[in-house]
Amino acid sequence: MNKKLFWWVYLILGFYLSTYLLKNLLLPFSVQILEDLEKSIISTNNGLLIIAAIKTIIYETLYDLPVFIFSYSFVYFYFRRTNLVPKFFYLLVITLCLYFITLNTYGSVFELITISLMLIGQIILIAIFHKNYDSFFSSLFVLIQLKLAFSCLLLAPWLNHYGVGYSDLVTNIKISASYLSRSSILNFISFAFFLPFTIGAVFFILLSILYTRRLESEKREKQKEKELLKMQMLAEEAQVWQELHFLIHDLKSPLMTTAGLNSLIELKVKDPQVKEYCQKIGDSVEAVNDMISEFLHNEKRKVINVGELINFVRANVIVKNANPQVSIKIPPNLPQININRIRMARALINVIENAIQAVSSESKPLIFIKINSDKDNKVFLTIIDNGSGISQVNLAKIWNVGFSTKDKSRGLGMSFVKKVIEDHGGLIKASSILGKGTVIQIVLPGVKAND
Amino acid sequence: MARSKPFLIIIISLTLIIFPNCIKKPQVLQYTLPHLPYPIAKERVLITVAGQGPEGLVVAKICDDLKISNTFSYKATIEDLKDINSLLVAVGVSKVGMESIYTDFEQEKQRIIRLVAKANEQRIPIIMVYLGGSNRWDILNQEMLSAVGNYANYIIAISSHKSEDFFHGIAMENTIPFTLVKDMERFYVPLNSAFR
Numbered sequence: 208m209n210k211k212l213f214w215w216v217y218l219i220l221g222f223y224l225s226t227y228l229l230k231n232l233l234l235p236f237s238v239q240i241l242e243d244l245e246k247s248i249i250s251t252n253n254g255l256l257i258i259a260a261i262k263t264i265i266y267e268t269l270y271d272l273p274v275f276i277f278s279y280s281f282v283y284f285y286f287r288r289t290n291l292v293p294k295f296f297y298l299l300v301i302t303l304c305l306y307f308i309t310l311n312t313y314g315s316v317f318e319l320i321t322i323s324l325m326l327i328g329q330i331i332l333i334a335i336f337h338k339n340y341d342s343f344f345s346s347l348f349v350l351i352q353l354k355l356a357f358s359c360l361l362l363a364p365w366l367n368h369y370g371v372g373y374s375d376l377v378t379n380i381k382i383s384a385s386y387l388s389r390s391s392i393l394n395f396i397s398f399a400f401f402l403p404f405t406i407g408a409v410f411f412i413l414l415s416i417l418y419t420r421r422l423e424s425e426k427r428e429k430q431k432e433k434e435l436l437k438m439q440m441l442a443e444e445a446q447v448w449q450e451l452h453f454l455i456h457d458l459k460s461p462l463m464t465t466a467g468l469n470s471l472i473e474l475k476v477k478d479p480q481v482k483e484y485c486q487k488i489g490d491s492v493e494a495v496n497d498m499i500s501e502f503l504h505n506e507k508r509k510v511i512n513v514g515e516l517i518n519f520v521r522a523n524v525i526v527k528n529a530n531p532q533v534s535i536k537i538p539p540n541l542p543q544i545n546i547n548r549i550r551m552a553r554a555l556i557n558v559i560e561n562a563i564q565a566v567s568s569e570s571k572p573l574i575f576i577k578i579n580s581d582k583d584n585k586v587f588l589t590i591i592d593n594g595s596g597i598s599q600v601n602l603a604k605i606w607n608v609g610f611s612t613k614d615k616s617r618g619l620g621m622s623f624v625k626k627v628i629e630d631h632g633g634l635i636k637a638s639s640i641l642g643k644g645t646v647i648q649i650v651l652p653g654v655k656a657n658d
Numbered sequence: 659m660a661r662s663k664p665f666l667i668i669i670i671s672l673t674l675i676i677f678p679n680c681i682k683k684p685q686v687l688q689y690t691l692p693h694l695p696y697p698i699a700k701e702r703v704l705i706t707v708a709g710q711g712p713e714g715l716v717v718a719k720i721c722d723d724l725k726i727s728n729t730f731s732y733k734a735t736i737e738d739l740k741d742i743n744s745l746l747v748a749v750g751v752s753k754v755g756m757e758s759i760y761t762d763f764e765q766e767k768q769r770i771i772r773l774v775a776k777a778n779e780q781r782i783p784i785i786m787v788y789l790g791g792s793n794r795w796d797i798l799n800q801e802m803l804s805a806v807g808n809y810a811n812y813i814i815a816i817s818s819h820k821s822e823d824f825f826h827g828i829a830m831e832n833t834i835p836f837t838l839v840k841d842m843e844r845f846y847v848p849l850n851s852a853f854r
Binding site for chain 2: 241367
């Protein structure tokens with residue numbers, strides 16, 4: 208159902224139904240109050256008068272409580288994005304409308320002072336709690352407490368001169384108390400209940416404000432901690448990369464020595480077989496040297512076939528626990544791609560190794576690598592597995608540095624993959640169904656004829 | 659400060675609405691006959707309430723206190739007038755009271771009119787009392803008071819500035835004595851004077 212429509216149905220239908228039900232439920236209760244009152248007059252029993260008076264407070268509280276609950280909750284949620292002043296206006300209008308509907312339908316007496324006090328109470332609560340939607344029930348509790356407090360005032364004969372306490376049942380109580388010469392008791396009960404309820408409501412508001420502020424500060428602290436952790440992870444990642452660079456760079460020196468000595472051997476020996484071996488050693492050293500250069504320098508790109516990349520990846524994937532059935536489909540006439548082969552291969556290896564790990568517990572582990580292209584020369588690499596899948600909550604976090612569901616992982620893998628793909632002007636997307644599998648789709652720009 | 663401005667304006671406006679109502683002072687009643695100079699009613703008296711408020715029971719208890727022999731019935735009918743020398747009708751229309759015996763205002767009014775008309779026909783003196791003061795002062799009670807007032811021989815009412823003219827009007831219209839009192843304590847004397 209439309210959310211806006213829901214709130215209007217809630218206001219109109221909910222209000223009518225709850226008011227109707229409440230009136231019917233309160234009828235036996237009002238009869239009980241009249242019986243208590245009758246007994247108190249017959250036996251001149253003050254105790255019964257007090258019981259009837261307390262029951263009347265409850266009756267008067269419940270009688271038009273739906274008016275305030277429905278108007279308050281409606282304005283609270285329906286006008287949540289509205290400014291405070293219009294919100295006050297809507298609150299006044301809706302409360303008065305519902306109040307007059309109740310008066311006309313059930314014929315009670317218009318109590319100007321109590322309705323005004325309730326309106327002031329509602330406005331104060333909206334002003335305090337309008338930003339904290341978690342505090343709705345706390346504020347509703349305070350509202351009911353205030354209604355109870357203002358209903359107590361109805362009983363005070365002292366306030367009669369000020370237009371308070373003219374409803375039917377309250378009048379019955381006042382006439383009986385007047386006969387029993389116990390109007391002072393009613394004044395006492397009225398204020399004895401009014402004060403604690405009002406003070407309680409004020410304290411509850413103060414406590415709620417303190418609690419909300421504490422929650423907010425805790426939230427801020429947590430956010431700061433999160434940011435700090437992220438920064439730490441980034442710093443750590445940067446350090447790892449730097450060390451890796453140094454390490455790979457250091458590999459170059461022994462390689463140079465090997466290449467130099469190999470050239471000397473090649474010059475000194477006469478045996479053509481040995482010369483051929485030396486040639487092969489030289490080629491291999493050069494290949495390793497190229498790989499190191501590519502790894503160290505991101506901008507080093509080569510135009511290669513997709514099949515070449517996939518074969519390189521296939522040769523380097525290490526299968527540990529599972530032996531999944533890997534199906535790779537490479538259609539002919541794919542556009543070539545301009546990539547840093549080593550980095551891109553490392554990224555794909557990462558994705559495939561994750562897929563292998565995900566299917567390790569499956570009885571029929573399957574990994575499907577699909578490659579195709581579109582008319583814009585974009586190359587689509589899709590890696591599909593039937594593994595354990597990723598929850599929607601975790602799916603949103605997989606690209607974050609430091610996020611991992613594995614115990615021994617540092618959580619750098621997928622952030623590295625994303626970085627490499629984006630460095631190549633590509634895109635990476637992940638979708639998953641928990642228990643059914645995961646799909647990772649990589650889009651890379653292909654090389655056009657005029658490039 | 660700027661953010662709390664509209665909030666303050668609304669609170670002040672509401673206070674201004676309430677305030678004039680609060681400062682209204684009750685007017686001083688212009689009291690009428692303090693009591694009757696001679697009795698107009700005899701015992702035994704039938705007491706009933708017009709509107710099912712607790713006023714009927716309260717009047718019955720006051721009669722007990724004054725040693726006035728009485729019979730009280732919430733739903734007295736013309737059959738109850740047998741062996742009765744006077745009728746005392748306490749007007750107090752209470753919706754809750756009527757709902758508790760599953761009746762409504764029209765039915766209640768018809769019952770009372772039949773009763774007072776029959777009593778009038780049998781020359782039974784009728785005393786109308788009203789204990790509601792300003793609390794009960796609404797259209798339904800005024801309608802019931804007018805209906806009973808047309809047959810009454812004496813009116814005693816706890817009155818307020820709102821109702822004073824109304825009782826004065828009924829009494830003048832039907833040329834009957836009436837006593838307006840301020841509270842329940844002052845109600846005993848005029849009631850006693852109607853019987854003794």
